[in-house]
Amino acid sequence: MAVVVQKYGGSSVATIEKIKAVAERVIERKKKGDEVVVVVSAMGKTTDHLINMAKEISPNPNRRELDMLMSTGEQVSIALLSIAFQQFGYDAISLTGFQAGILTEGMHTKNRIADVRIENVKKHLDEGKIVIVAGFQGINQFGDITTLGRGGSDTSAVALASKLKCTCEIYTDVEGIYNVDPRMYSDAKKLDNISYEEMMEMASLGAGVMEARAVEIACKYNIPIYVALNTGEKLGTYIKEYDETMENKAITGLTASDDVLMVTIRNVPCKAKSIALIFERIAKYNVNIDMISQTAPLDGYVNVSFTTSKEDIYTIDDITKEIKKEIPTIKVSKELDISKISVVGIGMMKQSGVAAKVFSILSENNIEFKQVTTSEISISYTIDSIDKGRAVTALAKELNL
Amino acid sequence: MAVVVQKYGGSSVATIEKIKAVAERVIERKKKGDEVVVVVSAMGKTTDHLINMAKEISPNPNRRELDMLMSTGEQVSIALLSIAFQQFGYDAISLTGFQAGILTEGMHTKNRIADVRIENVKKHLDEGKIVIVAGFQGINQFGDITTLGRGGSDTSAVALASKLKCTCEIYTDVEGIYNVDPRMYSDAKKLDNISYEEMMEMASLGAGVMEARAVEIACKYNIPIYVALNTGEKLGTYIKEYDETMENKAITGLTASDDVLMVTIRNVPCKAKSIALIFERIAKYNVNIDMISQTAPLDGYVNVSFTTSKEDIYTIDDITKEIKKEIPTIKVSKELDISKISVVGIGMMKQSGVAAKVFSILSENNIEFKQVTTSEISISYTIDSIDKGRAVTALAKELNL
Numbered sequence: 001m002a003v004v005v006q007k008y009g010g011s012s013v014a015t016i017e018k019i020k021a022v023a024e025r026v027i028e029r030k031k032k033g034d035e036v037v038v039v040v041s042a043m044g045k046t047t048d049h050l051i052n053m054a055k056e057i058s059p060n061p062n063r064r065e066l067d068m069l070m071s072t073g074e075q076v077s078i079a080l081l082s083i084a085f086q087q088f089g090y091d092a093i094s095l096t097g098f099q100a101g102i103l104t105e106g107m108h109t110k111n112r113i114a115d116v117r118i119e120n121v122k123k124h125l126d127e128g129k130i131v132i133v134a135g136f137q138g139i140n141q142f143g144d145i146t147t148l149g150r151g152g153s154d155t156s157a158v159a160l161a162s163k164l165k166c167t168c169e170i171y172t173d174v175e176g177i178y179n180v181d182p183r184m185y186s187d188a189k190k191l192d193n194i195s196y197e198e199m200m201e202m203a204s205l206g207a208g209v210m211e212a213r214a215v216e217i218a219c220k221y222n223i224p225i226y227v228a229l230n231t232g233e234k235l236g237t238y239i240k241e242y243d244e245t246m247e248n249k250a251i252t253g254l255t256a257s258d259d260v261l262m263v264t265i266r267n268v269p270c271k272a273k274s275i276a277l278i279f280e281r282i283a284k285y286n287v288n289i290d291m292i293s294q295t296a297p298l299d300g301y302v303n304v305s306f307t308t309s310k311e312d313i314y315t316i317d318d319i320t321k322e323i324k325k326e327i328p329t330i331k332v333s334k335e336l337d338i339s340k341i342s343v344v345g346i347g348m349m350k351q352s353g354v355a356a357k358v359f360s361i362l363s364e365n366n367i368e369f370k371q372v373t374t375s376e377i378s379i380s381y382t383i384d385s386i387d388k389g390r391a392v393t394a395l396a397k398e399l400n401l
Numbered sequence: 402m403a404v405v406v407q408k409y410g411g412s413s414v415a416t417i418e419k420i421k422a423v424a425e426r427v428i429e430r431k432k433k434g435d436e437v438v439v440v441v442s443a444m445g446k447t448t449d450h451l452i453n454m455a456k457e458i459s460p461n462p463n464r465r466e467l468d469m470l471m472s473t474g475e476q477v478s479i480a481l482l483s484i485a486f487q488q489f490g491y492d493a494i495s496l497t498g499f500q501a502g503i504l505t506e507g508m509h510t511k512n513r514i515a516d517v518r519i520e521n522v523k524k525h526l527d528e529g530k531i532v533i534v535a536g537f538q539g540i541n542q543f544g545d546i547t548t549l550g551r552g553g554s555d556t557s558a559v560a561l562a563s564k565l566k567c568t569c570e571i572y573t574d575v576e577g578i579y580n581v582d583p584r585m586y587s588d589a590k591k592l593d594n595i596s597y598e599e600m601m602e603m604a605s606l607g608a609g610v611m612e613a614r615a616v617e618i619a620c621k622y623n624i625p626i627y628v629a630l631n632t633g634e635k636l637g638t639y640i641k642e643y644d645e646t647m648e649n650k651a652i653t654g655l656t657a658s659d660d661v662l663m664v665t666i667r668n669v670p671c672k673a674k675s676i677a678l679i680f681e682r683i684a685k686y687n688v689n690i691d692m693i694s695q696t697a698p699l700d701g702y703v704n705v706s707f708t709t710s711k712e713d714i715y716t717i718d719d720i721t722k723e724i725k726k727e728i729p730t731i732k733v734s735k736e737l738d739i740s741k742i743s744v745v746g747i748g749m750m751k752q753s754g755v756a757a758k759v760f761s762i763l764s765e766n767n768i769e770f771k772q773v774t775t776s777e778i779s780i781s782y783t784i785d786s787i788d789k790g791r792a793v794t795a796l797a798k799e800l801n802l
Contacts, residue, residue, distance in 0.1 A: 016457045053481060056417045058488040065487070068495050069480035072473035079470035080454060086466070087459035094469050099544055120544075143500055143521075 003125065003166040004029065007039040007135065007157035011173045012230040013077050014044030023084035025232060026130060030090065035125050037164065039135040039157040040081055042073025060314050063108035067137075067147045070109075071097070074134035074153070081132050092130040095120065097137035097145070102156060104138035104146040107286045111146040112213065113138060113155060118163040133160060151211025158214040162221035170210065171230035176237030177202075177209055179253040184389065185396045191252070192235070195242035198252045198346050201378045205255045205342035215239060242346055250354050251345035251399050256392050258385060260290075261313055262335040262370070264305040265320070270297040274327055278304060281319050287312045290340075291371040291382060301329070307371065307382060310336065338370070339388040342380035343395065355379050358395065365394045404526065404567040405430065408440040408536065408558035412574045413631040414478050415445030424485035426633060427531060431491065436526050438565065440536045440558040441482055443474025461715050464509035468538075468548045471510075472498070475535035475554070482533050493531040496521065498538035498546070503557060505539035505547040508687045512547040513614065514539060514556060519564040534561060552604075552612025559615045563622035571611065572631035577638030578603075578610055580654040585790065586797045592653070593636070596643035599653045599747050602779045606656045606743035616640060643747055651755050652746035652800050657793050659786060661691075662714055663736040663771070665706040666721070671698040675728055679705060682720050688713045691741075692772040692783060702730070708772065708783060711737065739771070740789040743781035744796065756780050759796065766795045 006026060013019050026036050041047075050069050054061040078094035085092035097104075101117030124131045135153025140146045148155050154170055161168035177199065180188040194202075196219035204212035209227060218225050218239065228236025268274050275294075282289060287308055295303040308316065313334070320332045348354050358379055362369060367390060369381040383391055395401075407427060414420050427437050442448075451470050455462040462470075479495035486493035498505075502518030525532045536554025541547045549556050555571055562569035578600065581589040595603075597620035605613035610628060619626050619640065629637025669675050676695075683690060688709055696704040709717065714735070721733045749755050759780055763770060768791060770782040784792055796802075 016454060020458065050477070053417060053477075054484050057421065057481060057484045061484045062487045065480045065483045065495055068483070068497075069477060072476045072480075075473045075476075076451070076454075076470060079466045079473075080458060082466045082469070083455050083458045083462045086463045094466055096469075096546070145497070 002033075003035045003037065003164050005037045005039060005157050005161040005164065005166060005168045007153055007168065007170045008041070008230060009153065009170075009172050010041040010044055010046070012171055013040050013081065016080070019043075019077070019080050020084050022230075023081060023088055025230075027085070027088055027090055030130060037121060037125065037131045037133060037160055038081065039133050039153055039160065040074060040077040041135050041153040042070075043077055046073040046076070064144055067108045067145050070147050071134070071137040071145045074136050078132045078134045085130050085132075090130055091128060092132060093124050094132045094134070095124075096134045097156070098139035100133040100160070102133075102138035102159065104140050104148065106146075108144070109147055110149040110286065111138060111140065113148065113159045113217070116159050116163045118160070121160065121164070151214060154211050154214035155217065158217045158223065158225060161223045162217055165221075165223070167224050167226060168218065169226045169228070171228060171232070172209065173230060174209060175229050175234050176227050177239070177253075179401045180392065180396050181208070181256065184256060184392045185254075185401070187396070188401070191237050193238045193240065193246050194252060195246060195346050196239060197242065197377055198344050199239045201342075201344045201375065202253050202255050205257060205340065205344065205378060205380060210239070249345060250347040251343050251401065252347070253344050254392065254396055254399070254401055255342045255344065256388055257340045257342075258388070259310050260307050260338040260340050260382060261310045261316065262305060262307045262338045262382065263316055263320070264303060264333045264335070265323075266303045266331040266333070267301045267329045268304055268327065269329065270300050270302050275302075275304065277326060278323055281323050282306075285315050285319050287315055287319065291373050291380070293371045305371070307338065307340070337385040338382050339385045340380055340382050341388070341391050341395065342378050343399065344378040346377050348377050348379075357399070361394055361398045362391065365390055367391050367394075403434075404436045404438065404565050406438045406440060406558050406562040406565065406567060406569045408554055408569065408571045409442070409631060410554065410571075410573050411442040411445055411447070413572055414441050414482065417481070420444075420478070420481050421485050423631075424482060424489055426631075428486070428489055428491055431531060438522060438526070438532045438534060438561055439482065440534050440554055440561065441475065441478040442536050442554040443471075444478055447474040447477070465545055468509045468546050471548050472535070472538040472546045475537050479533045479535045486531050486533075491531055492529060493533060494525050495533045495535070496525075497535045498557070499540035501534040501561070503534075503539035503560065505541050505549065507547075509545070510548055511550040511687065512539060512541065514549065514560045514618070517560050517564045519561070522561065522565070552615060555612050555615035556618065559618045559624065559626060562624045563618055566622075566624070568625050568627060569619065570627045570629070572629060572633075573610065574631060575610060576630050576635050577628050578640070578654075580802045581793065581797050582609070582657065585657060585793045586655075586802070588797070589802070592638050594639045594641065594647050595653060596647060596747055597640060598643060598778055599745055600640045602743075602745045602776065603654050603656050606658060606741065606745065606779060606781060611640070650746060651748040652744050652802065653748070654745045655793065655796055655800070655802055656743045656745065657789055658741045658743075659789070660711050661708050661739040661741050661783060662711045662717065663706060663708045663739045663783065664717055664721070665704060665734045665736070666724070667704045667732040667734070668702045668730045669705055669728065670730065671701050671703050676703075676705065678727060679724055682724050683707075686716050686720050688716055688720065692774050692781070694772045706772070708739065708741070738786040739783050740786045741781055741783050742789070742792050742796065743779050744800065745779040747778050749778050749780075758800070762795055762799045763792065766791055768792050768795075
């Protein structure tokens with residue numbers, strides 16, 4: 001008898017009918033003799049609706065209270081799904097994040113899972129129940145309800161699977177992981193397999209299907225993730241440890257992200273202390289910086305540009321005000337029409353010349369880039385958003401994706 | 402510096418605008434130097450909406466899961482209200498039932514408060530915060546989220562006030578406690594004061610404004626309850642210990658309730674054991690029986706009738722099926738068109754003849770009653786619902802209410 005964790009996203013439980021359909025699918029699996037832990041997100045657009053109510057009251061609502069508010073969305077889903085199982089004659093129990101032992105740490109609305117006390121889930125599984133766990137949420141050391149940020153339900157599912165040492169199946173409204181987002185490139189191909197490392201890189205670079213943190217946990221515990229269509233009709237994608245049977249191409253995938261806020265701080269005195277102060281302040285607020293560039297010094301001043309997520313725009317305002325108090329010379333500007341294009345492939349470790357090839361493709365197409373970063377298995381470029389479509393098509397074609 | 406618990410019901414927080422208005426009222430009080438604990442219900446018809454979703458899946462949803470589902474309603478309200486306080490510049494924190502230390506026992510959807518661990522609420526009050534507590538909910542010894550049944554938010558508020566040894570103010574959409582429901586009798590008068598005992602009796606007999614359990618807790622700890630309009634414009638009603646300054650009328654109030662399910666079990670073998678078995682089974686399911694009547698034995702069989710709340714109709718079906726297994730002769734029928742009329746007054750303890758007077762008023766108006774029960778300070782009659790309006794008007798007029 002095997003245990004499996006299945007996760008269904010918001011679009012899979014958007015209506016009462018869809019909740020019943022999820023229950024039926026889980027029951028099919030249970031009939032095959034598996035024990036199932038189901039992780040669900042909030043129904044459809046519930047989270048957006050809740051956030052909109054909060055924003056009607058305050059443009060920048062307190063984050064602890066946002067967590068309190070948003071976590072109700074998943075709580076509704078788990079209760080309704082449990083009622084559906086019982087209506088179909090199956091014993092089931094719903095558990096909130098804290099009841100499922102999901103302990104978190106970090107900043108409200110962006111918590112990380114610190115640990116999962118799996119005993120309660122195991123106890124109910126041992127009693128033959130289908131266990132339904134609210135995704136996206138946990139409880140911190142102060143007893144406050146916390147949420148895990150974007151893609152948090154995937155992280156919940158993978159963390160539970162890691163503790164249960166079982167496969168984690170993520171059901172969604174796409175067929176699996178594509179080498180390029182099919183909405184941007186119609187000839188994109190679905191991958192049968194992808195390594196943890198490539199998936200982490202693609203996720204953190206903007207591929208919307210899976211969050212990097214979820215893949216990171218799966219990688220750490222070597223738990224396979226299977227991403228597939230929520231109807232179960234087609235073969236999905238396995239995210240697992242790299243092995244030689246995987247395709248040996250230099251480039252596995254291409255991602256593009258519009259979630260780029262480029263902040264430029266001009267007139268920074270050209271001292272190591274000033275630059276350090278800027279990034280210390282940013283770190284203090286838990287804002288993740290992606291790319292950084294700096295101009296050559298002129299008259300003792302430099303300009304520093306960095307990119308971050310658009311959702312940090314209010315926090316960036318707070319931070320830059322704080323910095324201006326200590327370095328009054330600075331001038332801050334923000335650009336929102338920036339996109340990031342990245343190519344990812346574990347084969348890049350062995351095959352050289354990928355960066356050169358990408359540069360030449362962009363240049364042939366007259367696409368200017370602002371910043372470049374590379375990792376062992378990826379190269380990323382920021383470009384003007386207006387050039388994104390052309391860049392994706394040109395790169396996907398020339399790189400045979 | 403005094404502490405006060407204020408409770409606002411669902412209609413007081415039905416919209417974002419109303420939530421802001423509640424925040425402003427509480428802040429006025431806070432400015433006067435009081436520390437405020439605010440207990441809120443779910444927004445408007447949220448609870449009904451949640452229950453309807455559950456009933457779309459199952460006609461008789463699992464009660465633990467209903468609690469899980471319903472408790473989200475209050476959680477949304479507390480988060481939004483807290484965001485409102487913070488937007489107005491006041492430090493506030495929302496607490497769910499379990500975070501506020503509200504421990505419960507009993508049956509899901511009908512739990513009772515076993516204890517309140519008040520430390521967390523006190524800690525936040527001491528830090529100068531406005532503390533917002535989700536009404537209607539708590540947590541039981543298994544760590545399950547529980548709800549307190551109808552009027553549960555009042556009970557939460559009074560239980561918190563009892564632990565904080567302070568007044569509990571209940572703000573609602575009526576001006577206070579009336580001697581007769583004004584919707585049934587337009588000449589009804591608002592009471593300035595009512596004793597705990599009379600209020601408990603009126604509440605348990607169907608006066609909708611306050612739940613009996615809430616008043617019982619206030620009585621036990623001698624905490625005054627003030628019931629008033631949520632705009633604060635008019636003087637409300639104090640529910641407090643009886644004293645001689647209160648009106649010395651035989652009858653303080655009249656209540657009428659349609660929440661009566663009359664169950665008749667025919668062909669019960671005329672043995673003490675059979676009757677005992679029926680009421681043992683009912684007790685096992687935590688169903689509260691109100692009135693009981695029994696016909697004279699005929700051929701060794703009796704008919705037993707009892708009344709209970711309409712919300713127990715499904716449980717009654719389960720119970721009578723179980724009883725039928727052990728006493729196969731019985732036939733069960735249920736009547737739903739029954740109302741209960743009660744007159745209540747602490748003065749009845751001293752003044753005799755109230756029962757006789759009520760009987761004669763009903764009889765003069767050709768109103769037949771089915772069952773009668775009396776307590777020290779009340780007399781109740783079940784009648785056909787069709788006679789209710791006539792009975793209320795006749796009794797209210799003749800008894801000068």
